[in-house]
Amino acid sequence: MEKNIKHLDKIIWQLDLKVNNDREFIAPYLIKANDDYIIVDVGPTCGIPELERQLKLLDVNENNLKYVFLTHIHLDHSGGLGTLLKNFPNTQVLVHRRGIPHLIDPDKVLWQSSVDTLGWVAKMYEKPEPVKEECLVALNDKTFEIKVNDLEFSWIETPGHASHHFSFMLENKKVMFCGDAVGMFIPALDIMVPTTPHPYRMESGIESINHMIERNPDKLAFAHHAIRSNANELMHQHISQLESWKDCVAKSLSNSIEEEEAISLEISKIDKDSEKLFIQKDDFGGLRRALVSSITGFKFIVLKDNDPKS
Numbered sequence: 001m002e003k004n005i006k007h008l009d010k011i012i013w014q015l016d017l018k019v020n021n022d023r024e025f026i027a028p029y030l031i032k033a034n035d036d037y038i039i040v041d042v043g044p045t046c047g048i049p050e051l052e053r054q055l056k057l058l059d060v061n062e063n064n065l066k067y068v069f070l071t072h073i074h075l076d077h078s079g080g081l082g083t084l085l086k087n088f089p090n091t092q093v094l095v096h097r098r099g100i101p102h103l104i105d106p107d108k109v110l111w112q113s114s115v116d117t118l119g120w121v122a123k124m125y126e127k128p129e130p131v132k133e134e135c136l137v138a139l140n141d142k143t144f145e146i147k148v149n150d151l152e153f154s155w156i157e158t159p160g161h162a163s164h165h166f167s168f169m170l171e172n173k174k175v176m177f178c179g180d181a182v183g184m185f186i187p188a189l190d191i192m193v194p195t196t197p198h199p200y201r202m203e204s205g206i207e208s209i210n211h212m213i214e215r216n217p218d219k220l221a222f223a224h225h226a227i228r229s230n231a232n233e234l235m236h237q238h239i240s241q242l243e244s245w246k247d248c249v250a251k252s253l254s255n256s257i258e259e260e261e262a263i264s265l266e267i268s269k270i271d272k273d274s275e276k277l278f279i280q281k282d283d284f285g286g287l288r289r290a291l292v293s294s295i296t297g298f299k300f301i302v303l304k305d306n307d308p309k310s
């Protein structure tokens with residue numbers, strides 16, 4: 001099998017798009033439902049040629065790619081959707097209702113806000129192309145069930161990382177596709193780390209994880225970038241990790257340690273998983289950048305907590 005494609009399960013593949021040559025950063029899942037296929041998040045525009053090449057190798061085409069399931073519309077998850085759908089006009093996209101206007105008209109808000117927050121990374125991802133409205137299916141409720149051939153999926157709204165975030169469980173296998181709602185798991189370093197860029201909503205983030213724990217999944221499929229068993233243990237562990245990050249960022253700020261890089265040294269003292277990524281210099285550039293921006297998310301949370309006006 002081609003090295004960028006991992007066959008994780010009889011019906012689940014992971015397609016590593018090697019965006020910016022980074023290993024293990026952006027890797028959509030492909031799920032087979034009898035003769036049809038589903039992609040979970042498609043990655044950014046710059047990854048679409050590689051995604052299409054891999055889909056072709058796996059015999060996925062415009063007639064059998066039935067759905068794209070979007071966890072949320074950040075550029076690294078959905079930026080390439082409009083480009084992909086040009087060659088897959090029959091594919092339907094399930095997405096949170098609030099994501100829809102941004103997918104139809106990405107120039108208006110999505111692109112500009114991504115450039116503002118991500119800078120050159122947004123430009124590296126490349127500009128999203130508009131998605132045709134008729135391809136989009138709006139998810140209006142907090143929960144949603146869908147059957148695709150013999151596979152059953154139950155969706156739950158999981159805000160926190162994004163206000164419009166959904167996770168869904170493949171009930172037949174008890175795999176929870178959690179997008180960015182439970183941080184990132186990096187198998188090469190064997191670590192789990194937060195993904196809490198500003199504006200991260202911590203209270204709803206933890207509530208979302210608790211909702212997923214109630215569903216009792218066996219496995220977690222992290223958008224970045226692995227499927228792991230012991231799902232509930234990992235989710236409890238992640239809640240503790242978020243709380244300890246918040247404490248550490250609050251202590252750092254009260255000691256006038258304000259720069260993200262300086263705070264990363266403080267976090268490294270209390271979180272060995274995060275330390276393993278913070279000390280990376282060459283590989284894992286995109287993931288390290290994402291982790292540094294997770295500190296920014298917590299800085300805003302702490303500053304808001306400390307602001308008597310809020």
Ligand SMILES: [Zn+2]
Nearest residue numbers: 074076180223
């Ligand atoms: Zn992401």
